[in-house]
Amino acid sequence: MKETEKFSKIFKALSNPGRLEIYLKILKSHKADFKTKDAASSCPLTQLYKNMKLGAPTLSHHLKELVHADLVITEKDGKFVSCRANMNTFQQIITLLNKHSVEQTEKE
Amino acid sequence: MKETEKFSKIFKALSNPGRLEIYLKILKSHKADFKTKDAASSCPLTQLYKNMKLGAPTLSHHLKELVHADLVITEKDGKFVSCRANMNTFQQIITLLNKHSVEQTEKE
DNA sequence: TTCATAGTTCGAATATTTTCGAACTATGAA
DNA sequence: TTCATAGTTCGAAAATATTCGAACTATGAA
Numbered sequence: 426m427k428e429t430e431k432f433s434k435i436f437k438a439l440s441n442p443g444r445l446e447i448y449l450k451i452l453k454s455h456k457a458d459f460k461t462k463d464a465a466s467s468c469p470l471t472q473l474y475k476n477m478k479l480g481a482p483t484l485s486h487h488l489k490e491l492v493h494a495d496l497v498i499t500e501k502d503g504k505f506v507s508c509r510a511n512m513n514t515f516q517q518i519i520t521l522l523n524k525h526s527v528e529q530t531e532k533e
Numbered sequence: 534m535k536e537t538e539k540f541s542k543i544f545k546a547l548s549n550p551g552r553l554e555i556y557l558k559i560l561k562s563h564k565a566d567f568k569t570k571d572a573a574s575s576c577p578l579t580q581l582y583k584n585m586k587l588g589a590p591t592l593s594h595h596l597k598e599l600v601h602a603d604l605v606i607t608e609k610d611g612k613f614v615s616c617r618a619n620m621n622t623f624q625q626i627i628t629l630l631n632k633h634s635v636e637q638t639e640k641e
Numbered sequence: 642t643t644c645a646t647a648g649t650t651c652g653a654a655t656a657t658t659t660t661c662g663a664a665c666t667a668t669g670a671a
Numbered sequence: 672t673t674c675a676t677a678g679t680t681c682g683a684a685a686a687t688a689t690t691c692g693a694a695c696t697a698t699g700a701a
Contacts, residue, residue, distance in 0.1 A: 441658085443659095444541075481678065482661060486679090504676070504677055512634070522627065523627075525557045526623060551689095587690085589647080593649055597649090612699060649697100656689070659685085660686095
C-alpha cells in the first residue's frame with residue numbers, strides 16, 4: 426500500500442470528534458497504566474462511555490474503525506472488551522510527520 | 534472550540550490520500566527551502582500538479598481545506614499561488630499526541 | 642486590447658460517513 | 672436454565688465528502 430494511502434486511513438480514523446476522543450482516552454489510559462506499572466495497559470470499553478453522548482452501536486462502530494486503522498488493539502476479557510493503543514502505529518505517525526518536516530537538529 | 538473538535542478537523546483535512554500527499558509535498562518543500570536557506574520556504578501550486586491525477590478544481594478545493602484547517606498558508610504571487618506549511622499547527626499535532634501518550638523520559 | 646495561463650467558483654452526480662433503533666450473541670450470576 | 676449485562680451486527684435515513692465539467696476572474700505577455 427502507498428504510504429499516503431496508509432496514513433490517510435489512519436488520519437481518517439482520527440477525523441471524527443467522537444472517535445478522536447475515544448482514541449485519546451485510550452492513549453491516556455495507556456499512559457496512566459504505564460505510570461502505575463500496571464502490566465495490562467488497557468482500558469475497558471465501559472470506561473469510554475463516560476461523558477460521551479454516543480450510543481452503544483455507535484461506540485462499537487467507531488472502535489472498529491480505530492482497530493481497522495491499526496491504532497487500537499482490543500482484547501476480549503470475559504464479558505468485557507479492553508482496549509489499548511497500538512504504540513507502533515502511534516510512533517509511525519510521529520515518524521511520518523518528522524520525516525517530511527525540518528529535522529529537529531536544524532531547528533532555529 | 535473543544536480540543537477534540539479542533540484536531541478532528543485537522544485530521545479530517547489529512548484523511549484524503551490526495552490531500553495528504555499535497556500536504557506532505559508542501560511540508561517537504563518547506564524542508565528543502567530551509568536547507569538551501571531560501572527565505573521564501575514556499576511551494577508554487579504548479580509543483581503540486583506533478584505526478585498527481587487531480588483536476589485543477591479538485592486541487593483548488595483540497596488546498597482550501599488544508600488552509601481552512603490551518604495546516605497550510607497560501608500567498609498570491611502575481612499569477613501564481615505559493616503554499617507553505619503552518620509549522621505552528623504542525624507542532625500542535627505533535628504536542629497533542631505526545632501529551633496523551635507516555636512521556637519520552639519514561640520510555641523503556 | 643487581446644490572448645494564454647493560473648487558479649477559483651458553481652453546480653451537480655456519486656460515494657462515503659455518521660448515527661441509531663431493533664434484533665442479535667456471549668458471558669456470568671442467581 | 673433463566674436473566675441481566677456487555678457488546679455486536681444489520682439496515683436504513685440523513686449528512687458530508689469527493690470529483691469534475693463549465694464558466695468564471697486575475698495577471699502578465701505580446
